Amino acid sequence: MTRYRTIFGPIPSRRFGTSLGIDLSPGEKQCNYDCLYCELAAAKAVETIENPPTVDEIMSELEAALKEHPDIDVITITANGEPTLYPFLDELIDRINSVKNGYKTLILTNASTIHLSRIQKALAKLDTVKLSLDCATPECFKKLDRPVKSVDLEKIIEGIRQFRKIYKGELVLEILMVKGINTTDNEIEAFNRILPTLGADRIDIGTVDRPPAYPIEPLSYRELHAIVEKFDPSLPIRIAGRYRAKEAKSSFSEDEILSTLHKRPLTMEDIGTLFDEDTIRRFEKLLKTGKIKTKKVGNLTFYGTGFSKHNEKKM
Numbered sequence: 159m160t161r162y163r164t165i166f167g168p169i170p171s172r173r174f175g176t177s178l179g180i181d182l183s184p185g186e187k188q189c190n191y192d193c194l195y196c197e198l199a200a201a202k203a204v205e206t207i208e209n210p211p212t213v214d215e216i217m218s219e220l221e222a223a224l225k226e227h228p229d230i231d232v233i234t235i236t237a238n239g240e241p242t243l244y245p246f247l248d249e250l251i252d253r254i255n256s257v258k259n260g261y262k263t264l265i266l267t268n269a270s271t272i273h274l275s276r277i278q279k280a281l282a283k284l285d286t287v288k289l290s291l292d293c294a295t296p297e298c299f300k301k302l303d304r305p306v307k308s309v310d311l312e313k314i315i316e317g318i319r320q321f322r323k324i325y326k327g328e329l330v331l332e333i334l335m336v337k338g339i340n341t342t343d344n345e346i347e348a349f350n351r352i353l354p355t356l357g358a359d360r361i362d363i364g365t366v367d368r369p370p371a372y373p374i375e376p377l378s379y380r381e382l383h384a385i386v387e388k389f390d391p392s393l394p395i396r397i398a399g400r401y402r403a404k405e406a407k408s409s410f411s412e413d414e415i416l417s418t419l420h421k422r423p424l425t426m427e428d429i430g431t432l433f434d435e436d437t438i439r440r441f442e443k444l445l446k447t448g449k450i451k452t453k454k455v456g457n458l459t460f461y462g463t464g465f466s467k468h469n470e471k472k473m
């Protein structure tokens with residue numbers, strides 16, 4: 159779809175379905191963060207998007223692309239940078255909603271502006287809002303996401319809490335783990351204090367899976383899984399699939415399977431990434447005998463060894 163400047167895709171996404179993307183900064187990367195793991199080239203963080211495309215340009219391209227690809231599931235607002243810096247976001251969302259018909263709408267944002275009431279009001283009109291929250295302490299945030307000075311983590315966290323009160327759609331948080339930076343026990347403890355207060359419908363935890371802007375180390379799937387086990391088990395956490403996991407499938411005995419699922423229920427996608435074929439056969443046997451149970455949370459099915467009332471409510 160090279161003839162569009164602001165529309166890209168369709169792109170299949172395991173998490174959101176087939177997506178048609180809108181790029182609100184098509185010329186160059188314009189972001190108020192300079193994350194160590196960014197898949198775009200490193201660039202100085204900025205406060206605003208310069209030379210933004212007009213709403214009319216985006217809408218005429220979107221409408222043409224929707225005619226060309228009527229089978230998509232979701233229209234995704236994103237940017238070569240941070241989409242909430244786009245100055246006409248509210249008007250754009252209204253215009254998208256007027257043509258969206260049965261399509262879902264989604265924004266992928268770094269959450270830096272979520273405390274602003276004009277941003278909350280605009281994003282509240284979308285079906286799904288995915289906010290990045292890589293750190294729970296300011297020290298980690300400065301080191302990993304490297305925001306412009308005006309961005310404040312406390313405000314972001316409070317902004318998410320406030321947004322949850324007015325937002326009726328699906329709120330997804332994403333944490334990208336980078337070895338030694340946000341994987342420390344101190345950081346996870348801080349996450350465990352904050353995340354239960356944010357009311358997310360889902361928390362995706364992943365690691366670097368594309369070449370990053372700076373030399374940082376991704377985690378293997380198993381390392382990621384071990385970290386996820388330290389999070390509060392009542393949280394609706396999903397391990398985001400790894401495409402380049404250094405060490406993917408492993409062999410687990412029946413006892414190991416049960417103890418793994420006891421610590422943290424997993425989705426079938428997690429299981430397919432973590433367990434090798436023999437382990438999946440053992441898993442299926444345990445499922446048949448009732449030692450493993452299932453629980454549906456939103457559109458995800460989790461497999462565990464038992465779901466407490468506490469988990470049932472919050473998962």
Ligand code: SF4
Pocket residue numbers: 189190191192193195196197198238239240268
């Ligand atoms: S917020 Fe996104 S676009 Fe901005 S620097 Fe971080 S990863 Fe890159």
